Amino acid sequence: MTTTLNDKVALVTGGSRGIGAGIALRLAEDGADVALTYRQDAERAATVVKQIEAMGRRALAIQADGADPTAVRGAVDRAAADLGRLDILVNNAAVFLVGAIDELGSADVEQTIAVNIRAPYVAVQAALRHLGDGGRIISIGSNxxxxxxxxxxxxxxxxxxxxxxxxxxxxxxxxxxDITVNLVNPGPTDTDANPADGPNAAAISGFTAVGRYARPADIAATVAHLASPEACYVTGAVINVDGGFTS
Incomplete structure (x- = not known):
């Protein structure tokens, strides 16, 4: 366990599972207290909180639907209030709706825009009331x-x-x-939603240069670096952590 992020407070949206949980745990390992949001699964969120607390860090799970701007703002403000400050915002929560353009309806479009685009924008607006010099904003995109x-x-x-x-x-x-803002684009990553042993995993792995899926910890390692003091001169960057998927 390192102390790179000692005395820092992070908020990870969608931090109860998959890549988000991996990021929340890694930031805690590096010394941060961590708040995380979840939409439905309180039990999984509580499990991540317990894992963080077992490291000696403070943790907080906040129920918030990313499609609701009021809930997003409230989650940011509560994280800062309950943990005393906010230094790092990780916009991770997202919805993944797949289908042909003539099959997806208006509700699908509106939900995707609300959660994947508007929610990060709103979260940043709310976070700027709390972030001081040296703050970090990191969003999770996609390959x-x-x-x-x-x-x-x-x-x-x-x-x-x-x-x-x-x-x-x-x-x-x-x-x-002195607030840095960066984007991390994960490639195929072994999560419940996209397991490395799933029916399409072999084909998906074949698109990468390394021929395999990432672990959530692989994505989290890059996020942790961007959140650290060592990354103070990295901003506006789009970083692909994708095993060579886009090479």
Missing amino acids: VGERAVFPGLTLYSMSKTALVGLTRGLARELGPR
Whole structure:
């Protein structure tokens, strides 16, 4: 366990499972107190909280639906209030709706835009009331934002590509405040939603240069670096942690 993030407080949206849980645990390992949001599964969120507390860190699980801007703002404010400050915001929560463009309805489009685009924007707005000099904003995008290898990914790909503009615009806007803003694009990652032993895993792995899925910890390692003091001169960057998927 390192102390790189001692005395820091992080909020990880969608931190109860998969990549989000991996990020929450890694930030705690590096010394941060961590709040995380979840939409439905309180039990899984509580498990992550217990794991963080077992490391000697403070932890907090907040129920919040990313499609509800009021809930997103409330989660940010509660994390800062209950843990005393906010230094790191990780926009991880997302929905993954797949289908042909003429099959997905307006409700699907609205939900994807609300959770994958509007929620990170709203979370940043709320976080800026709490982030001081040296603050960190890190969003989690996707490899399919750069390379959609299967049909049916248009809506999701569009939503994740929007985070590139959010990241670069914010980096320029917040640079004078010494707040860095970066985007991490994971490749195929072994989670419940996309298991490394799933029916399409062999084909998906074949698109990577290394021929395998990542672990959530692999993505979390890059996020932890971007959250650390050592990454103070990295901002506006789009970093692919994808095993060479986009190479």
